[in-house]
Amino acid sequence: MSELFVVAEHRLGEIREITFEMLWKAGELAQEHSHTVTAILLGHEVSPIAESISDRADKIIIFDDERLKNFNADIYKETIAGLIEESKPILTLIGNTSRGMELAPCLAVRAGLPLATDCIDIMFKDDKLIAQRQMYSGKIFSDVSFAPSAGYILTIRSGVFSKDRIGDRQAEIVKKDFPLKDMPLKKDFIEFVETAAGDVDISQAELLISVGRGIGEEENISLVKELAEALNGVVSCSRPIVDKNWLPKHLQVGTSGKSVSPKVYIAVGISGAFQHMAGVSGAGTIIAINKDPKAPIFRTADYGIVDDLFKIVPVLKDRVLETKKG
Numbered sequence: 001m002s003e004l005f006v007v008a009e010h011r012l013g014e015i016r017e018i019t020f021e022m023l024w025k026a027g028e029l030a031q032e033h034s035h036t037v038t039a040i041l042l043g044h045e046v047s048p049i050a051e052s053i054s055d056r057a058d059k060i061i062i063f064d065d066e067r068l069k070n071f072n073a074d075i076y077k078e079t080i081a082g083l084i085e086e087s088k089p090i091l092t093l094i095g096n097t098s099r100g101m102e103l104a105p106c107l108a109v110r111a112g113l114p115l116a117t118d119c120i121d122i123m124f125k126d127d128k129l130i131a132q133r134q135m136y137s138g139k140i141f142s143d144v145s146f147a148p149s150a151g152y153i154l155t156i157r158s159g160v161f162s163k164d165r166i167g168d169r170q171a172e173i174v175k176k177d178f179p180l181k182d183m184p185l186k187k188d189f190i191e192f193v194e195t196a197a198g199d200v201d202i203s204q205a206e207l208l209i210s211v212g213r214g215i216g217e218e219e220n221i222s223l224v225k226e227l228a229e230a231l232n233g234v235v236s237c238s239r240p241i242v243d244k245n246w247l248p249k250h251l252q253v254g255t256s257g258k259s260v261s262p263k264v265y266i267a268v269g270i271s272g273a274f275q276h277m278a279g280v281s282g283a284g285t286i287i288a289i290n291k292d293p294k295a296p297i298f299r300t301a302d303y304g305i306v307d308d309l310f311k312i313v314p315v316l317k318d319r320v321l322e323t324k325k326g
């Protein structure tokens, strides 16, 4: 039996979705292999947010200090490395987010542990750790194994695991003294800049209506926006739409955009290139509207409409609005 560490990510007083996803996977592994789940929470006045994960871990270790108010990879690295040294967890999970991408490599070097990044699955086969990653922009899946080590560090792609609670846990809260009060800082946090008002985070949306090059002209995007509005969904897009400056980059789905995990993903005029589809591997039901029956997206979609989007989208919108009226 060993501990599985999950480095909790939080922002502006809220636990981020990636933390719930990592706790779900850690919980599943813990159940299968009799390990325990320990969440590591660093911050300032973070005890209240520990509540939101207390039923998903066996232990929550909290370091609470003014110096931890804002993320700083140097301080996080030193603090977590100390804990790893002390507890020797078999696995430490970190989100493959902008913070995790900064923290994980330096932590791996500092702790002397092997690291695999952007993992989409984890398993133990005959007690050997296997991490699954995508290669060549999602075209192939690779199973990565490691040289024997006392522990391993993995960063986890957002949206690939469930956010649900798994198992029946009640965390013991362990508050530790922050050991690095006098550590000189090589960099400092200046300011948190929010995205512009009205911007949405497509990685959190439950229903996405995604528009691709099949839309033809910028002004036609309003068709898709109207359908999204009728369905209370959120608009996202493929890369050519961003390249043409028709929609902003933060709405792009795919390997060079965002990974999304909506319950329903409606792809309108999108061919289904692997760089795009790699971003929707966590989606529930995929519905494709494409006039080409041979479009690759139909290989992945759960439902497909082979027709002209300009015919289908307005009819769909009208039907939705009629149904809403009752």
Ligand SMILES: Cc1cc2nc3c(=O)[nH]c(=O)nc-3n(C[C@H](O)[C@H](O)[C@H](O)COP(=O)(O)OP(=O)(O)OC[C@H]3O[C@@H](n4cnc5c(N)ncnc54)[C@H](O)[C@@H]3O)c2cc1C
Binding pocket: 137, 211, 212, 213, 214, 215, 237, 238, 239, 240, 241, 252, 253, 254, 255, 256, 257, 258, 268, 269, 270, 271, 272, 273, 274, 275, 276, 279, 289, 290, 291, 292, 295, 307, 308, 309, 310
């Ligand atoms: C390194 C790299 C990274 C990349 N990252 C991403 C990424 O993150 N996200 C991404 O999306 N792409 C990415 N791409 C680009 C990717 O390879 C594809 O070129 C892109 O996804 C295609 O976008 P699309 O499906 O909108 O356009 P197209 O491939 O041109 O497909 C348009 C589709 O619309 C259909 N269509 C046309 N007219 C109609 C109509 N009237 N009604 C119905 N259907 C119609 C067509 O049949 C066609 O299937 C990347 C490429 C590279 C090289």
